[in-house]
Amino acid sequence: MIRVADGLKYRRILLKLSGEALAGAKGFGFDFDRVRVFCDEIKSVIEMGAGVGLVIGGGNIVRGTQLAAMGMDRVAADYMGMLGTVINALALQDVLEKEGVDTRVMTAIRMEELAEPFIRRRALRHFEKGRTVIFAAGTGNPYFSTDTAAALRAIQIKADVIIKATSVDGVYSADPKKDPGARRYEEISYRDVMLAELGVMDQTAIPLCKENNLPLIVLNVHQAGSVAKAVRGERVGTIIS
Numbered sequence: 001m002i003r004v005a006d007g008l009k010y011r012r013i014l015l016k017l018s019g020e021a022l023a024g025a026k027g028f029g030f031d032f033d034r035v036r037v038f039c040d041e042i043k044s045v046i047e048m049g050a051g052v053g054l055v056i057g058g059g060n061i062v063r064g065t066q067l068a069a070m071g072m073d074r075v076a077a078d079y080m081g082m083l084g085t086v087i088n089a090l091a092l093q094d095v096l097e098k099e100g101v102d103t104r105v106m107t108a109i110r111m112e113e114l115a116e117p118f119i120r121r122r123a124l125r126h127f128e129k130g131r132t133v134i135f136a137a138g139t140g141n142p143y144f145s146t147d148t149a150a151a152l153r154a155i156q157i158k159a160d161v162i163i164k165a166t167s168v169d170g171v172y173s174a175d176p177k178k179d180p181g182a183r184r185y186e187e188i189s190y191r192d193v194m195l196a197e198l199g200v201m202d203q204t205a206i207p208l209c210k211e212n213n214l215p216l217i218v219l220n221v222h223q224a225g226s227v228a229k230a231v232r233g234e235r236v237g238t239i240i241s
Contacts, residue, residue: 008049010050011050011051012052012053012127012159012160013045013231014055014150014157014159015165016054016147016164016165017054020167021060022038022091023060028061035091035095036095038221039092039095039096039099040099041221041224042101045227045231046101048228050231053132053135053154053157054132054134055134055135055153058083058085058088060084061087063081064077064079082109082137082138086105086114089105089134093105104126104131106133108137108141118153120157123135145204147164147205148202148205150205151201152208160215162214162215162217163230164218164219166218166220166221168218170186171184171188171218171240172198173185184238185238186235186239190216194206200218219238
């Protein structure tokens with residue numbers, strides 16, 4: 001794929017996408033019209049010259065925490081959630097490659113018939129060759145969310161920023177869907193996020209980002225072009241640093 005290169009604030013990004021986003025209005029499984037929209041967005045960022053790593057949740061298939069709350073063993077439930085992220089990664093890979101994006105899926109749990117095991121040096125080599133890498137199966141360990149996996153992989157691949165694509169246009173003082181008086185932040189520090197216990201990412205991921213000076217941008221995935229704007233350094237969503 002031919003790339004242009006200049007004018008980017010962030011040259012390598014880790015994009016965190018929820019599994020629910022792949023389901024669209026259906027709420028479960030896949031809405032491939034929505035998946036294609038996301039892939040078009042990712043492709044446009046790649047064509048700008050940015051290296052893209054992806055971490056996808058599994059909430060459109062199964063959530064380990066929900067199964068555990070229903071009485072299932074937490075460890076088994078979390079592994080089922082990890083397998084859900086692998087299914088999502090393979091679906092996204094298929095759509096991306098049909099659009100001409102050279103893609104690799106790397107998993108934290110070994111399953112060589114489906115994808116490569118995560119090896120940091122191999123992942124960095126994929127980026128050097130211009131490939132997009134989808135990181136699946138979380139961290140490979142129970143009790144850790146895909147938010148933590150996103151922070152960990154971003155640090156390991158030397159990403160310049162994490163972009164968390166959500167259904168809201170930034171970080172608010174409260175849930176804007178429930179509290180119309182919630183205040184939206186354009187910028188906020190990791191310290192303030194932790195003190196206010198804002199639900200941006202889980203409380204394991206936030207210290208990882210803070211300790212490694214890794215900025216996080218939270219934006220609305222449904223606003224066309226928002227990821228590309230963030231990569232160029234334009235004001236979009238909320239930046240946490």
